[in-house]
Amino acid sequence: MKFSFTLLLLLSMQLVFGQSMTYESRILDVSGIPIPGATVTELGTSNVAISDQDGRFRISSSKQNLTLRISFIGFETQDVVINDGVLKKEIKLLESTESLEEFVVTALGVERQRQSLSSAVTTIGARELSDVPQTNLINSLSGQVAGVQITNGSSGVGSSSRIIIRGENSISGNNQALIVIDGVPIINEQITSDLFNDGANIQEVDFGNGAAEINPDDIESITILKGPGSAALYGARAANGVVLITTKKGRKKQGIGVTTSSLLTFDGLLTLPDYQNEYGGGSNGQYSFQNGIGAGVNDGGISSYGPRLNQGLLIAQFDSPSVDINGNPVRAGDVISRRRPDGTFTAITPTPWIARPDNVRDFFRTGVTSQNNIAVTSGNEKGGARIAYSNLRNEGILPNTDLKRDGLALSINQALTEKFRVDLFTNFINSRSDNRPNLGYGYENVMYGFNWTGRNFDISSLRDYWQAGQVGIQHFDFNYLWLTNPYLTLFENTNSFVKNRVLGNLALTYDFTNKLSLRVRTGIDNSSDSRAFRRAFSTNRRVFGGYREDDVRLFEMNSDILLTYSDQFNSDWLYSVSAGANRLDQNINYSYTEANQLALPGIYTIENSRVPLRGSSQIFDKRINSVYAFGNFSYRSVLFIDLTLRNDWSSTLPAENNSFAYYSGGLSYVLSKGLPLPKSISNATVRFNVASVGNDTNPYQLNNTFQFNQNYGSFTRVTNGTVLNNPNLKPERLNSLEAGMAFGLWRDRIQTDIAVFQNTSINQIIGRPISTASGFSNIIENGGEVRTRGLEASVQALMFERGAFSWSLEANFTTYRSVVTELPEGVDQYVTGEASVFRGAGGSNSVFYIARKNGRIGDMYGSGFQEFEGQTIFGSNGLPIQDGRLRLLGNYNPDFFVGLTNQFRYKKLQLGFVFDWRQGGTIVSRTKALGSTSGVLKETLEGRETGVVGQGVMNVGTPENPQYVPNTTVVPASSFYNNFFDRGNEASALYDASYLKLRQLSLYYDLPQQWVNSIGFNYIKVGFVGSNLLLFTENPHFDPELNAMQGRNLTYGVEDMSYPSTRSFGFSIKTEF
CATH class of the missing domain: 2.60.40.1120 (Carboxypeptidase-like, regulatory domain)
Known part of the structure; x- marks a missing residue:
């Protein structure tokens, strides 16, 4: 037993x-x-x-x-x-302590040891991107990387973003960084067009740029190659730096893993103009509505200098009760039904004349954005695969605006044999919207209308936006001369699009030996974008409405081959050398067809046109063939030497000048290994880099061709254009110098990186004005030089750690200055761009970006008033006197910008936040100018009852012998503000563009592991997230970060009736099982 x-x-x-x-x-x-x-x-x-x-x-x-x-x-x-x-x-x-063990992805997707690099490189990991997920990937970099400046459009979710690395180097060219995914460049341009080309009716729509469509949850890391030295291997397009995006891959582990993430955020108004609420619509203290075009008392105007509000007055207004000619109840603004055969109108019952302090705020709604991601990974000892689906759903703060996006990403990395490896990434993206809002100065932007809307008007009364009995034919409003009902604008005058995009790459790698390998790779970026623009009957300046269809197709293919050999000369010297070739093929195909007037209301088709159709088609093809070689040499892992050489042949340049070479050379020396240093210094590296890179131009800048114009009767008309092309163009050349130092203290508890740089850009490709007697207004030629000098620094520090609590901090600082050191012979200035009130109007309605010798890139010029010793000169009528010349308004670039990131952790709780500080720069505000002219802004209250005396001087002498004394002439407030803030006087509407933002906030908690495992999960993380929660700026009316848009570009330093920026907060959950 x-x-x-x-x-x-x-x-x-x-x-x-x-x-x-x-x-x-x-x-x-x-x-x-x-x-x-x-x-x-x-x-x-x-x-x-x-x-x-x-x-x-x-x-x-x-x-x-x-x-x-x-x-x-x-x-x-x-x-x-x-x-x-x-x-x-x-x-x-x-x-x-051997920091050489840290590898980063560099040009062409090659991994390098960080300390071996001779130029500055910064990497942002998946955690930084996912803590507060952004709908636009580029916005995730705001405040996080030294030397990188992000600016945004004002359309909310889906807006374009611009990324500038170390300042602007080109006077007239593209200064944006190149975006590269898994080693292959993509298209980041926005192709847009002028809507209904009728002077003041031109209004832009921001459909977003290419990088905005990449799902941040599919990204493993983003590496910023800041200088030409680190980016030279990408050729002409990388002169402004490179953003390298590395996607997530399957892991080499057995089994299947599933990760999910969901984010729900709510968007509220962060900024709104500071309106006055003491005086209503009208002029000279009087107003009474009759028909909105002048039959009443000042009801044809749109100023806010009418009767004082909240005084017990009863006044006829557009939404006051009335009856039609048959005695049926209608609103006063239903003027067609109120008009008698003899031209008179039925009577209106006056209603209280009271302030509506929240009439604009209440027009907006709470925006809602949801982002959902699910990814399935699998793998074995030879590789892995990942397939992921994502969706984004957004309802904007503006009624009837939205954005929807779905994405499907597939990644496979597999070793087929011991020597042969395949890497595949492909991404299908479908983006669409029923309506994207219009931007800029004009009636199609509702913010423009609100700057003319009296503080007594109840905007919610406009929701029923058709007049009684006039559905589809005549809208309902308080003014029919100048404005369009904002609800009609957003619900009927829509700008929709559907875009399908496929991007990806396939790489085949064969290892002949453990020293010699060959990689062949092809990548594509192919998109088709269909847009439709509807304009209803009775739209302001478009009585018969209109309809337009745009078709935008973008295609780019990059194919490259790279042979790499790695070995050592002896036990001290190691080396790796590579040689390869690349071909870039790019095609942009844009066309539109427009029915400028509709035959029947509400039928939006090209066939429903009452006038001959208008249309255009443009095709841009470009090819660059390239060869390149580079070598990396290491001596005892202490001294590193980098050498690169590339030559491009561009189709956009003439045959005799289309070949241009790039080179870069640099060295890095690890002081902590080569020299005896104090024990507190755990590592220290110095580096130096010199590079020279080229830059080509856009297609079809060499020879002039005829362009089709609107027919003259039955005859086809062609024109020669206004720009004289140049068959002898040379490539731009950018020469750069960079020196830097990185060091770590106390076992790298503190890590610092400092860099100084100089970029000198020569042979600028610009359009120089010439005599119009030549038949042209400008000629394309080489000339000019820009020098950019700057300093950037970053620090990472483990500030405190005790037990389960830790606090880490990251900070970065950047300052740079771009100066025009030379212009072509005989040229004293070059207008690089224009931000006009009415596109093409020019003159005093514009802000001009002008490059002058010894001036700065970003200098803005505009009109102003005559001055004496810095004081404005007023005429005998008490109004300021314009001086009729362009003056320097300021520069849109900041003096410096700073980012500050904090991370706190206690057990399973994590708190993080990012501050973004921009100091300096000037912004011209059209909201300020227009809101002051109309009288809706709070600062126009001064002098309403007593009149205004302008601060400045007046001439009591003669023009030949002036005698200036303080101005004492009293002017009615409406006259003073109308003149002082007239849109022809840009100098009166300037603000300091400085701001401090709480850019991101996140609070996460890891649910208890035992409970999580009990329900079948590996982990569950829940959190609260926020974006743009706080803004500190001297500007009371708008967010100085938001920029206007004209054509396909954001217009810097100009705010043009921008929509309110938003603060977002919401909830996130992440899981794995």
Whole structure:
């Protein structure tokens, strides 16, 4: 019996110890940040696990006593001993004092050791991108990277963003950085067109640029190659720096993993003009509505200098009760039904003349944005795969505006044999909207209308936007001369689009030996964008409405081949050399067809045109063939030398000048290895880089061709254009110098990187004005030089750590200045651009961007008043005197900008926030000018009852012998503000563009692991997130970060009736199972 019992006990113990046990833990860095992708190996076996994006891993073993080896690039390898089946819940890795272990992705997708780089490179990881997910990937970089400046449009979700790295180097060319995904460039341009080309009716629509469509949840990291030295291998398009996007891949681990993330945010108004609420619509203190075109008392005007509000007055207004000619109840604004055959109108019952302080605020709604992502990964020892679906749904703050986006991404990386590897990434994106809002100065932008809307008008009364009995024919409004009902604008005059885009790349790599490899890669970016623009009957200046269809097709293919050989000369010298070739083919195909007037209301088709159709088609083709070579040399891992050489042949330049070479050379020296340094310095590196890169131009700048124009009767007309092209153009050339230093203190608890740089751009391709007697107004030619000098610095610090609490900080600082050092011979200035009230109007209605010798890129010029010793000169009538010349208004570039990121962690709780500070720069505000002219802004209250005396001087002498004394002439407030803030006087509407923003805020909590595992998940993280929660600026009316848009470009330094910026807050949940 005892023997049997003993035998049974032994068998039971054998069964127990023979069972596999699962060990779980979480891998963190010293500040408590999860480390995804760390390798966990059971020593003495082939048993391997990989940590997930939250740092967690699971590994199974039949042993209770074993050792796990934890390793990850940039951290010291750690062996963790398990005794009696007990594994600690958290494993913290120390950052390697050998910082050379940290690798970053560089040009052409080549991984390099960070300390070996001779120019500045910054990497943003998946965590920084996902803590507060942005609908536009580029906006995730705001405040996070030294040397990088992000600016935005004002259309809300889906707006374009512009990324400038280390300032602007080209007087008239494209200064944006190149966007590259997994080593292959993509198209980041926005192709737009003037709507209904009728002078003042031209209003832009921001459909977003290419980078805005990339789903941040599919991104593993973003690397910024800041200088031409690090970007030279990408050729002409990379003269302004490169944004390298690395997508997420499948992991080399067994089994299937599923991750999900959901974000729901709510958008409210962050800014709104500071309106006055003491005086209503009208002029000279009087107003009474009759028909909105002048039959009443001042009801044809749209100023706000009418009777005082809240004084118990009863006044006829557009929404006051009335009757039609048959005695049926209608609104006063239903003027067609109120008009008698003799031209008189039925009577109106006056209503209280009271302030509507929230009439504009209440027009907007709470915007709602949802983002959902699900990704499935699988893998084995030879590779992995990832497939992900994402969707975005947005309802904008403006009624009836939206954006929808769906994406499907597939990534496969697989070793087919020991020598042959395949990497595939493809992404299908469908974006669409039923309506994108119009921008700019004019009636199609509702903010323009609100600047003319009296503070007594109840805007909600306009929701029923058709006049009684006139549905589809005549809209309902308080003024029929100048404005369009804002609800009609947003619900009937829509700008819709449907865009399908496919981008991706396929790379095949073959390792001939462990020293020699060959990679062949092809990538495409192909999109088709269909747009439709509707304009209803009775739209202001468009009585018969209109309809237009645009078709925009973009295609780009990049194919390259790269042969790489790595070896060593001896035990001290290592090297890697590569040679390759690239072909870029780019095609832009744009066409439109327009029915400028509709035959029947409400039928929006091209066929429903009452006038001959208008249309145009443009095709732009470009090809660049390239060869390149580069080498990296290392001496004892202390001294590193980089050399690159590339030559491009561009189809946009003449045959004799279409070949241009680039080169860069640099060195990096690791002081902490080569010299004895104090123990407090854990690593230190100095670097230097010199580079020279070229830049071509747009297609078809060489020879003049005839352009079709509107027919003259039955005859076809062609014109020669206004620009004289140049068959002898040369490529622009950008020469750069950079020096920098990076060092870490106290085992890298503090890490700092400092860089100084100089970029000199010569052979600028510009359009120089010439005599119109030549038949042209400008000629394309080379000339001019721009020099940009700057300083950037960044610091990362583990500020405090004790127990389960840690605080880490990142800060960056940037300042630069771009100066025009030369212009073509005989040219004293060059107008690089224009931001006019009415596109093409020019003259005093414009802000001009002018390059003058020793001036700065970004200098803005406009009209102003005559001055004496800095004081405005007023005439005898008490009104300011315009001086009829252009003056320097300011420069739109900041003096410097700073980003500050904080991360706090306590056990399972994580708090992070980002501040973004811009100091300096000037912005011209059309909201300020127009709102002051109309009288709706608060600052126009001064002098309403007593009149205004302008601050300045007046001439009591003669023009030949002036004698200036203080101005004492009193002028009625409406006359003074109408003249002083007239749109022809840009100098009166200037603001300092400085601001400080709480850019991002996130608070996350990891749910208890035991409970999470009990319901079948690996982890669940929930959080609160916010964007643009606080804004500090001297400007009371708008967000100085938002910029106007004209044509396809954001217009910097000019605010043109911008929509309110928004603060967003919401909730996030992330899971893995």
